[in-house]
Amino acid sequence: MIDATHATKRIAVGAIAAALAAGAAGCSADPAQTKPGAPGGQGAAAPKSAVHLIGDGSTAYTGLQPHLLKPLKLKPGERPPQFVVFSWDGAGEDSQQLFSHFRKVAKENNATMTYFLSGVYMLPEDKANLYTAPKHAPGRSDIGFNDLKGIKDTVTQLRAAWEEGNEIGTHFNGHYCGPDGGVGTWSVPEWKSEIAQAKSFVKNWKTNAGMKGEAPLPFDYDKELVGGRTPCLEGQKNFVKAAGELGWRYDTSGVNDQVWPKKNPNGIWDLSMQLVPIPGRGFETLSMDYNFYMNQSDAKAGDADQHEYWGNQMRDGLLQAFDRSYDGNRAPLIIGNHFESWNGGTYMRAIEDTIKAVCGKRDVHCVSFRQLADWLDAQDPAVLAKFGMLKVGEAPKGGWAALEAAQPAAPAKPVAPLKPAAPQPGIKQAAAH
Template identity: 30%
Template sequence: MPLPAPLALRAAPTLLYGSLIAALSLALTSARAASADASQGRDGQAERPDQLVLISFDGAHDNRLWERSLGLGKRTGAKFTYFLSCTFLISKDERKSYRAPGHSAGRSNVGFAPDKADVLSRLGHIWTAHQSGHEIGSHGCGHFDGKDWSRTQWLDEFAQFDAVLAQAWKKNGAEPPAGWADFSTSTIKGFRAPYLSTGKGLFAALEAHGLRYDASTVSRGPVKPDTSQKVARFALPLIAEGPRQRPIIAMDYNLFVRHSGGLENPSKSEEFEERALAAFRAAFEAENSGERRPLQLGFHFVEMNGGAYWRALERFAGEVCGQPEVACVSYQEAIDRMAPSSSKPDS
């Protein structure tokens, strides 16, 4: 039934006011929702995973390059992974204490330390690296191609690495620093195979030995580590390089072979440096502006082509490691950052 006119007139302002309040309330709710969405977007941007850069060194022997790499880490804030060959903790006089699977005692494809003083200097650098937050990983001992080694043979190689590391100070005439025993027995969790040469025996031994990850395989481009198995697998990526942008393993030795056939050509050192740096930059930018998969770059404690690749590394690390949302980290830190909190190891 329609309202009487006076009541209708009195009701109109109330109805209009109610409608206005409803409209304002709806607008306020929408504004709050928009604000929340914008805030969520900003938070999403802030919570976007850092671009991880993993820089590693195989061999880790030359004491001069130990000092150079530690200085680079200090300048840039980068944390490196050093894949150590254990024969560099054995002096030549003691070389027969090591026997690689299938080889006679005292054999090594990369030699031994020249003397005990050289070993002690290296041990000091290893300890400094560990205390500075860098990671020490295993590269085995004698740098043999173990693709055909059995699980048992690999376990023997791993056991020798562990024993050499644990006893290195005393075997070379010095007392270890406090904490060395714990370091040598509990912190070596990663491995890279010499020549990146893997096989069923290796992967079986990695798990049996309690290692956390392997960094020996190769992928077509940057990929996240495969964590579907007990031992995570990292793969060095192929990256585009050179005028023709042909793919190449992101490692200094592979660049050395491409640029000069594996023969020293210091006259073109600057050219090779620029090519390497351009490849590193392009691979980084592609991930940093894209899917942000970890970018891995591998190096050796050898200056090839007049130091071209070390200089490229130093320039690259100086450019990217201090950028916002970029983290130059060790392999173990990368696993921790990418793993669900429930799967992270206890500290």
């Protein structure tokens, strides 16, 4: 099983019993789908004869990923769709079965998501010494490792998730935060080492876990892996440099307002976490379960009588964020989560309520980061630059056609890596996981 709390010391896997912590315009879908904009346009599942095992058979090429929206360039003056990205840090299946649960929720609500897998969740405890985190001794991880059942269950979910059109990204490995050897202290070469190890654990899980008879993951991870989120949102500056050199497509480790994304100087999309309202309070926090948990009960078990209220507060904050984007600048809404049970699971309910409330709306596409990057790359950069002129919640005066017809926007300045928004009074966002 896998560590639930991102503790600051290595936890033996045998002692871990808690949960994991840690449509329409602009897209084209399979005409056979009954709901406009439903996932399904970019290739059907490959026939069995197309399966080509890679390496030890832990992964395989199985053809184009099914159930993806095909990105289309906006027509002149066309209003952009509303994208929403739901993502999960440290994705893995444990006894709570939240991975499988939210796969089901996604399918029922015409959504695809991004699952950021922690590489050590594919590594059994008895092979812990295969992992050497930068600035740490071999065999250490702040979130432990896994057992054979946990690996098998996680692989089952990863396999099905990808076949349903979801993205498998990375949350890297040992989840080291803080000044003492944390990811914020790592150099570009050290980030490359961490990335190479995360990929290796996925590409060799059969050998490491002794499960040669199991079915492979149905993707080539060298090609599948194009983005991630750093632990605690630390270390972005050097990670983004490493990611750019590796040809990755996006990063989601920063902090931003609900505005249109830009590419950073390293040539990858800055799809940062966003500041969203906390209803009834005079400040905003990051669009992540952990930050609501931190602001409501200092990231500790809180009063059970408050659980329902806190979950409603998170849900309503996310819905307010959605509404101001949907009715305003149409900037993609970025939401991050963990598979967790904090404060009685109230944040998991809040996320499920949000998915059900927004993903079926007209012109809304709940997609993975990779699909969002595909759509952004298909657009005219000059048009995106004009979208980027709109402030949070600001609809274009005179409509979208008028915005496009306006004077050309000044060339967009690249987003400097790791320039988080200054904390507002009372905000607790530094501890974001």
